[in-house]
Structures are given as C-alpha cells and as structure tokens.
Amino acid sequence: MGKRxxxxxxxxxxxxxxxxxxxxxxxxxxxxxxxxxxxxxxxDWSTVVPVTPDGHIVFIQQWRPGTxxxxxxxxGGVVDExxxxxxxxxxxxxxETGYISKPVVKLGTxxxxxxxxxxxxxxxxAPDAIPTGQRELDSAEDIDILTLDPEQIPDLxxxxxxxxxxxIAALYYYELYQKSGQ
Numbered sequence: 001m002g003k004r005x006x007x008x009x010x011x012x013x014x015x016x017x018x019x020x021x022x023x024x025x026x027x028x029x030x031x032x033x034x035x036x037x038x039x040x041x042x043x044d045w046s047t048v049v050p051v052t053p054d055g056h057i058v059f060i061q062q063w064r065p066g067t068x069x070x071x072x073x074x075x076g077g078v079v080d081e082x083x084x085x086x087x088x089x090x091x092x093x094x095x096e097t098g099y100i101s102k103p104v105v106k107l108g109t110x111x112x113x114x115x116x117x118x119x120x121x122x123x124x125x126a127p128d129a130i131p132t133g134q135r136e137l138d139s140a141e142d143i144d145i146l147t148l149d150p151e152q153i154p155d156l157x158x159x160x161x162x163x164x165x166x167x168i169a170a171l172y173y174y175e176l177y178q179k180s181g182q
Contacts, residue, residue, distance in 0.1 A: 047076030101126030
C-alpha cells in the first residue's frame with residue numbers, strides 16, 4: 001500500500017476562469033526527496049445518463065476545443081458553488097437537452113485524473129427522461145440531441161465514435177446499476 005506524501009508548500013500559479021493552477025512541493029516518504037507537482041483545481045462536475053420511457057439514452061453532440069472535433073457525450077457540466085451534484089445533473093439535463101426526469105438517482109463518483117485534477121465527477125441516472133422542448137444553452141454551446149438504443153453503445157465505443165472517457169465511465173456505472181437489479 002502506498003504512503004501519503006507530505007505537502008511542504010503550495011503556490012498559486014494562475015487563475016484561468018474554469019480552473020486554477022497550483023504548484024505543490026511534496027516530500028516522498030520513501031526517499032525524503034522533494035518534488036514539484038502542478039495541480040488543476042476546478043469545481044466538481046455532474047454527468048447524467050438520461051433514459052427515456054422507451055429505454056433509449058439521450059446523448060448530445062457538440063464541438064470540443066480540446067480535441068477540435070464533434071464529440072458524442074451525455075449531458076453534464078460544472079457543479080456551481082453551493083449546488084448539490086444531483087441538482088447540477090438535473091439542471092444540465094434540462095439546459096442542454098430540454099429533457100427532465102424526477103428523480104435523478106446517484107450512480108457513483110470518480111476522480112477524473114487524480115494525477116493533476118483535484119475535483120470529482122458525479123454520475124446520475126435520469127430514469128424517466130421526457131422532453132419539454134425548453135433548452136437554455138449558453139453562448140458557448142451548440143448542442144445537437146440524439147437518442148440511441150443502449151445496444152449500440154459497445155459498437156460506438158469500439159469504433160471510436162464514443163471516446164470521451166468520463167462518458168464511458170458514466171455508462172459503465174449505469175451498466176453496474178442495471179446489473180444490481182435496482
């Protein structure tokens with residue numbers, strides 16, 4: 001079992017709207033040597049798996065600047081300061097797709113990249129997602145909505161059409177939920 005390192009010093013290295021960068025000096029418990037690490041501090045995220053009454057999953061497609069490509073994703077986004085993750089999931093579902101579902105059910109939580117990110121991503125199921133037609137996209141969102149049969153998901157992943165790691169993790173948690181019989 002690994003041992004926790006000691007943080008000796010923390011310095012703020014920049015604030016970039018959606019994240020801050022800090023530099024930590026930490027001491028290895030094995031060698032006693034100090035090492036520098038850079039960490040991105042950002043708010044938690046919520047991602048929701050919206051399932052329609054006929055069993056289809058509501059997906060979104062949007063251009064992502066990091067990959068400079070259109071990505072197939074699930075609705076989700078930042079958990080605002082003071083907001084509960086389940087409220088963020090329901091809000092993002094409504095804003096991005098116009099779908100609503102009551103209740104949303106907790107599926108799980110991951111650390112997206114513990115090497116450099118300090119936040120968590122929370123996964124929720126929207127088990128009875130129905131369209132209202134009322135979306136609230138922000139000015140940086142151009143989102144298309146599509147519903148897919150869950151049977152298509154393995155092929156979409158294998159072909160690289162669905163490649164967003166957090167979305168694949170959310171779908172895995174959904175699969176575990178289904179297998180648990182809940």
